[in-house]
Amino acid sequence: MIPAAFDYVRAGSAAEAISLIGEHGSDAKFLAGGHSLLPLMKLRLAQPSVLVDIGRVTDLSYVKDAGDHVAIGALTRHMDVENSAVLKEHAPLLAHAASHVGDPQVRHRGTIGGSIAHADPASDLPATTLALGATYVVQGPKGTREIAAGDFYKGFLESDLAADEMLTEIRVPKMNGAGWSFQKFNRRAQDWAIVGVAAWRRGNDSGVALVNMGQTPILASSVSSALSGGASVADAAEQAVAEASPSADNNASVEYRSHLAKVLVRRALEQAGS
Amino acid sequence: MKINVTVNGVKHTSDVEPRMLLVQYVREVLGLTGTNIGCDTSSCGACSLHVDGEAVKSCTLLAVQADGSSVTTIEGMAGADGSLHPMQKAFMDNHGLQCGYCTPGMVMAATSLLKENPNPSEDDVRIGLEGNLCRCTGYHNIVKAVLAAAGK
Numbered sequence: 182m183i184p185a186a187f188d189y190v191r192a193g194s195a196a197e198a199i200s201l202i203g204e205h206g207s208d209a210k211f212l213a214g215g216h217s218l219l220p221l222m223k224l225r226l227a228q229p230s231v232l233v234d235i236g237r238v239t240d241l242s243y244v245k246d247a248g249d250h251v252a253i254g255a256l257t258r259h260m261d262v263e264n265s266a267v268l269k270e271h272a273p274l275l276a277h278a279a280s281h282v283g284d285p286q287v288r289h290r291g292t293i294g295g296s297i298a299h300a301d302p303a304s305d306l307p308a309t310t311l312a313l314g315a316t317y318v319v320q321g322p323k324g325t326r327e328i329a330a331g332d333f334y335k336g337f338l339e340s341d342l343a344a345d346e347m348l349t350e351i352r353v354p355k356m357n358g359a360g361w362s363f364q365k366f367n368r369r370a371q372d373w374a375i376v377g378v379a380a381w382r383r384g385n386d387s388g389v390a391l392v393n394m395g396q397t398p399i400l401a402s403s404v405s406s407a408l409s410g411g412a413s414v415a416d417a418a419e420q421a422v423a424e425a426s427p428s429a430d431n432n433a434s435v436e437y438r439s440h441l442a443k444v445l446v447r448r449a450l451e452q453a454g455s
Numbered sequence: 456m457k458i459n460v461t462v463n464g465v466k467h468t469s470d471v472e473p474r475m476l477l478v479q480y481v482r483e484v485l486g487l488t489g490t491n492i493g494c495d496t497s498s499c500g501a502c503s504l505h506v507d508g509e510a511v512k513s514c515t516l517l518a519v520q521a522d523g524s525s526v527t528t529i530e531g532m533a534g535a536d537g538s539l540h541p542m543q544k545a546f547m548d549n550h551g552l553q554c555g556y557c558t559p560g561m562v563m564a565a566t567s568l569l570k571e572n573p574n575p576s577e578d579d580v581r582i583g584l585e586g587n588l589c590r591c592t593g594y595h596n597i598v599k600a601v602l603a604a605a606g607k
Contacts, residue, residue: 182495189456189473189519212520219515220496232473236520284586285571286500286564289509290516370585371498 184222191234195320195349198235203322205231207344212236213256213295216287217304241294241349244268250316253351255294259306260285262293272353274361274381278309281363284371294348300333300340300397301373305365307334308398309379312390315353321346334397359383362452364445365392368432375432376441378421380449385409389449394425394442401425404446418447458522462487463531471518478502478513480521481528489529489559493588500587503560503567504528510567512586529559532566542566542604551600553591561587565601575605 190205192198202209209231212218221227235241241254244265251271253262262268262279269276282288282296282305296306297317310317311330318327322345333341342348361381365374377392387408391399403423407416427438459468462485469484481487481504490513493501497515504513505527532540539547542562552558561584568575568583575583580601581594589597 183476183479184474186472186474189517212517215517215520216497216515219517223495223514234520283497284500285568285583286503286510286512286586287497287515289511289567370582 182223184219185225185228187222187229188231189234190231192238194238195235195241195347198233198238199320199322199345199347201233202347203345205233209233209344211298211347213292213298214258214290215295216283216291217295217299217301235347242292246271247352250352250354253293253353255298255348255350256292257294259283259288259291259293259296263288268353271355271357272313274356274363274379275306275309275313275353277361278305278363278379281305281365287371293351297333297351298340298342298348300335300338302334302337302395302397302399303373303393304398305363305374305377305379305392308377308390308392309363310351310353311398311400312379312381312388313353313356314388315351317348318350318352319346320349325349327352331400337396356381357383359386360453362449364449364452366441366445376427376438376445378442378445378449380446380453382408382450382453387450387453389421389446391421391425391442391446394422394427394438396426399425401446404450408450414447414450418443418450421446456519456522458519460518460521460523461525463527469518473517473519475518476514477504477506477511477516477518477521477526480518481513481526484518487528487530491556491559493556493560498586498588499557499560500564500584501557501560503563503587505563505567508567508570510564527563529562532562540566542569542601545600545604546597549596549600549603551593551597553589553593557587557589557591561589561597565597565604568601569605573605575602577602 210229241256243254359381364378380389389401403420491501493499
């Protein structure tokens with residue numbers, strides 16, 4: 182399968198990328214690692230007229246300790262997120278979740294920013310950064326702005342990013358020793374999750390987000406409310422689908438997904454401990 | 456668009472359409488047909504090759520993205536005298552191939568795996584090769600071959 186023809190331009194910096202995307206209009210798309218976009222283009226589900234290749238903007242590939250949070254450049258590849266010593270120490274849930282994306286070949290090329298900007302509810306990192314209360318930094322022609330992960334996801338593959346804005350950094354609050362768990366249920370090793378759960382817990386505080394349980398990644402805030410109200414893990418897990426709106430597909434019915442979400446949230450909370 | 460790519464140590468300058476996939480480039484432009492196309496959806500790993508030393512799925516990479524890179528395909532693994540790469544030898548010795556279709560991708564993924572983890576456990580090998588499918592289901596001997604190549 183070959184993508185439809187397109188023009189290709191390469192950006193050397195974020196500023197140049199934003200200028201190029203503005204120049205080419207809303208039919209242009211950013212190309213980072215290409216592991217979400219190129220499969221869609223090969224299937225002709227996406228036919229951008231111009232690709233602005235940002236894969237060489239290497240100054241956006243970093244993981245930095247920034248005091249109360251870890252700052253991750255949007256073009257950091259999954260393999261580098263997975264292996265980051267800073268993330269393993271301060272946000273181990275994210276490093277671990279990154280190790281579950283695709284397979285090693287995919288993780289050599291795919292980027293955390295690409296995955297988040299693609300806003301696929303079945304992807305691991307949108308939900309994981311949502312559970313962690315991350316902030317996304319985006320740059321556009323009018324400057325930069327910060328978007329809370331909770332406000333970013335607007336619909337299936339739709340985000341708050343304007344066509345001429347580029348995600349540049351992901352800021353993840355340090356977990357400060359919180360217990361955590363990442364649960365991913367799938368049939369084949371490299372598949373997307375049929376249902377996934379990213380969760381952390383420290384005392385009365387917790388964050389739980391669901392993969393592939395709606396049109397966007399889902400923050401299961403009813404679970405956290407139940408826990409902070411003193412509910413047992415088993416009772417809190419019963420609230421897992423309060424915010425969800427799962428669909429049926431070849432892998433699972435709505436009922437099966439809902440049941441699975443409750444089971445996986447319970448397992449995640451048990452593993453995260455208190 | 457003009458690209459400069461070093462493939463198996465040989466420098467190539469080519470004019471390619473932006474939509475040309477890297478796997479098409481090595482197979483159709485350079486005639487290196489050892490890299491197979493399997494699923495064509497970045498699932499099966501048959502098209503795995505190395506870009507700057509790391510295994511990637513060349514059906515999900517544009518040739519223009521490899522501009523300026525060093526690419527190694529299965530043809531570049533054996534020595535100039537035809538002596539097999541240790542991983543190829545290990546696959547042969549351990550009967551790590553049946554029909555052989557997945558083998559180039561398996562060898563490229565496995566060498567990339569050992570570069571990142573020179574001392575893997577059996578589990579590490581199985582998980583490390585999760586992006587490569589063998590429809591003969593010959594996984595057991597493939598894992599044995601990779602462990603043998605790692606000196607186990």
